[in-house]
Amino acid sequence: MxxxxxxxxxxxxxxxxxxxxxxxxxxxxxxxxxxxxxxxxxxxNALARSLRTTSTQTLGLVISDLLNPFFAEIARAVEDEARSHGYCVVIGNADESAEQEATYVRTLLDRRVDGLLLCPATDDPELVREVSAGGVPLVLLDRTVRGATCPVVRADGSEALTALARRLVGAGHTRVGVIAGPPDTSTGRERSDVFIGALGGAAQVVHGDFRQESGSQAAAKLIDDGATALVAMDNLMGLGALGEIRARGLQIPHDIALAVFDDQPWFPLLDPPITVIAQPTVEMGRAAARSLLALIDGRQPDDVRLTAKLVLRGSCGEAEL
Amino acid sequence: MxxxxxxxxxxxxxxxxxxxxxxxxxxxxxxxxxxxxxxxxxxxNALARSLRTTSTQTLGLVISDLLNPFFAEIARAVEDEARSHGYCVVIGNADESAEQEATYVRTLLDRRVDGLLLCPATDDPELVREVSAGGVPLVLLDRTVRGATCPVVRADGSEALTALARRLVGAGHTRVGVIAGPPDTSTGRERSDVFIGALGGAAQVVHGDFRQESGSQAAAKLIDDGATALVAMDNLMGLGALGEIRARGLQIPHDIALAVFDDQPWFPLLDPPITVIAQPTVEMGRAAARSLLALIDGRQPDDVRLTAKLVLRGSCGEAEL
DNA sequence: AGGCCGTAGTTAATCGATTACACATGTATG
DNA sequence: CATACATGTGTAATCGATTAACTACGGCCT
The missing domain is CATH 1.10.260.40 (lambda repressor-like DNA-binding domains)
Incomplete structure (x- = not known):
């Protein structure tokens, strides 16, 4: 200069x-x-400028798993929205580990991001408290924590899950295997709670960890226990369940029905195409980014709750096949 | 303090x-x-520290498309390797656009990343020159540019492509449709050049843009022209091609054979499972990170060339089905 | 006792920007 | 003609760290 x-x-x-x-x-x-x-x-030199102005024009985004296309889509949407407002996004990948999540959050705070978007790995509010105590704007995305005191952006699958449950029961399923997420995550609990409630007793639950391998194992156990329908509460566990079904040579939907929470571009291409509950990922990412920017701006955004939609495709033996 | x-x-x-x-x-x-x-x-305050020490302990990674699982895996691997050496990774998503790529590269340089990993959107060497002129360590990943003067890490699919070509010709295919990448990317050109060479005249080529939609369009045109086998040079275009095949109600491999460059976890689950050329994504990411760290360290790493492998699964009518 | 040395700790310059305040110049006003 | 006021620029303090150069202290040797 x-x-x-x-x-x-x-x-x-x-x-x-x-x-x-x-x-x-x-x-x-x-x-x-x-x-x-x-x-x-x-x-x-952006460093010098930021040091002086105490503004980095950067948002931190800590997601649970970069390999999960659901989070990749969210990251993409956040980034788009942020960029259109002149902000950059630094992505941290927590890999579904609370420690790694904490490490990343601290790193990002040390680098003085102007705000933080977090998809919490567990519902322990400690980390959220730490961030809030530091006075850094924070928005939770997809999942929440116990007693959250910051804005939350997430999808509401209650309606879709209820409709799906009714459909399965209506089709005569009395043993529905639920592949749920970890019980210490809000999405892991809520989705299966709602769904099981709507099923009214016809359910068996196995908790996975939102990863493919756990989906296979859960599916194996549920099939062994006589399940006639499988519902995976996340796309990666759905992928695992599908693998197990194929490995056993079972026919969908004749031998077993399958539905998955989260849509993926390849689900419609399977035979039969997979029935899913689709989350508005792009809208979630954009909304979260907007909420965070509002917070940084000194405004106090409301929580955002977008609705997930049931997409019937045939893998549950629907008429609409 | x-x-x-x-x-x-x-x-x-x-x-x-x-x-x-x-x-x-x-x-x-x-x-x-x-x-x-x-x-x-x-x-x-990491900013102040970096300003003083002129080292940010941060690597920049500019990838072509975050939604492409191939790049997501690479990003993940880069991040792992970097973290194990005490470095952070800032990911920039170029969205296959040269302008956005340039914007991101400049932003990262302004923030004084210690080194840059780039998957170039085109083979124009201009941007690479700019970075090199700035004296910032740079490593190219997956793709190269004309007359590159920096280390390159990529996968070599020649053998696998040649084997695949032989196989298809051996199976009696005389009209093989090639869905290639953009001609102004090194991977877009090289893969199809090698493959077409090995086919010896039985090929028709359509160039896509490494995205799903272009795969569908290319497939449509090639099928209309009478192709009996389709080979997509990237997983997203493969997804598009598959969609087109399904939409027309064609049976794989009976009506048409299909093979795809890049493996994905769901390819084996299709019926029939898709034959692919699998790239060692994790190794590519790790190797690239290591090369960059070496460069930062003052050493001069060699180019890395990892081999992609043909995985026969049935979608080309293989005996091994 | 005086001189010398090693060690723990302080002072102040520096990295590269931003910005409050001071200053100089030119124009309008009484 | 002196005063006030606007306008464009320069001077220097500041952000929060690191680190070279210096100081003070206590012990050891002759």
Whole structure:
């Protein structure tokens, strides 16, 4: 910057003013400064700027699992929305581990992100408290924690789950195997609670960990126990369940019905196509980013609850096949 | 930091020494400082530290498309490797757009990442030159650019493509439709060049853009032109092709054979399972991160070329079905 | 006792920006 | 003609760390 100033025959203050679009400098001075910048290929040091202004124009996003397409889509949406407001997004991948999540959150805070978007790995409110105590704007995404005191953006699958349960019961299923998420996550509990409630007793539950392998194992156990329908509460566990079904040579929906929470582009391409509960991922990501930006702006956004939709495709023996 | 110093009755220099594990401070002093840090909940400002030391302990990773599971896996691997060396990764999503790529690269450089990993959107070397001119360590990943002067890490699919071509020709296919990537990317050109060469004239090519929609369109055109086998040079285009095949009610492999470059967890679950050329994504990501860290360290790593493997599964009418 | 040395700790410069305040110049006003 | 006021720029403090150069202290040797 000093070089630029010298080159243009002005002080660094003037260069800074030109850079930040202040009213002061003469068009002529501005011209000279811009020329010098161009000539020297000068690029301002974002670190120094941030140190001085205490604003990094950066959002932190800590997600549970980058390999889960659901979170990848969310990340993508967050990033789009943030960029359109001049913010950058730093993504941290917690890998469904609370420790790694905490590590990432601290790293991001140390780097002074202007706000944090978190998909909590567990519903323990401790980390959330720590962030809030630091005074950093925080929004929870997809999952919540016990007694959350910050805005939450998530999808509501109650209606869809209830409709699905009714459908399965109506089709005569009396043993529905539920592959649920971990009981210490809000989505892990809530989805299966609602669903089991709607089934009215015809359910058996196995908890997985939102990963493919656990889906296979849960499916194996549930099939052994005589389940005639399987519902996976997340796309990766759904993938695992599907693998187990294929491995056993079972026919969908004749031998066993299957439905999955979360849609994926390839689900419609299976034979039969898989019935799913589709979450509005893009809207969730965008809404979360908007809420966080509002918070940073000093406003107090409301919680956002978007509805997930049941998409019937045939894997549960629907008429609409 | 001043507060901590005051609290512990020492100067900021001493606090800094304790923080950085310097030899100087007495165990006793160290103890006092650590207590003060604990009590005040002090966390050092990474921006200030980086400004002073000109090292951010951060790697930049600009990938072509976060929604493409291939890149998501790579990102994951890069992140793992980087973290194990005490580095953080900032991911930028270029969305297969050269402009957005350039924007991200500049943003990352402005934030003074210690090194940059780039999956170039086009083979135009301009951006690479710009980064190199700035003296920032750079490694190319998956794709290269014309006359690249920096280390490149990528997968070599020649053998696998040749074997696949032989197989298809051997099975009697005389009209093989190739769904290639954009001709201005190295992977877009090389894969189809090798494959078409090995087919020896039995090929028709349509270039897509590495996205699902383009795969469908390409497949439609190739099927209309009488192709009896389709080979997609990327998993998203493969997904699109599969959709088109399904939409037309064609049977694989009876009516049409299909093979895809890039494996995905759900490919084996289709009926028939899809034959693929699998890239060692995790190894690619790790190798790229290691090369970059070596470069940052002042060493000069070699290019890395990992081999992709043909996985026969049945969608090309293999005996091994 | 005086000089020398090693050690623990302090002072102050520095990284690269932003910005409050001071200053100089030019124009309008009484 | 002196005063006030607007306008464009420069000076220097500041953000929060690191670190070279310096100081003070206590012990050891002759």
């Amino acid at each position: 000093k070089d630029v100033a010298q080159h243009a025959g002005v002080s660094t203050a003037t260069v800074s003013r030109v850079l930040n679009g202040h009213a002061a400098p003469t068009p002529e001075t501005r011209e000279r400064v811009l020329a010098a910048i161009e000539e020297l290929g000068y690029r301002p | 001043k507060d901590v110093a005051q609290h512990a009755g020492v100067s900021t220099a001493t606090v800094s020494r304790v923080l950085n594990g310097h030899a100087a401070p007495t165990p006793e002093t160290r103890e006092r400082v650590l207590a003060a840090i604990e009590e005040l909940g002090y966390r050092p």
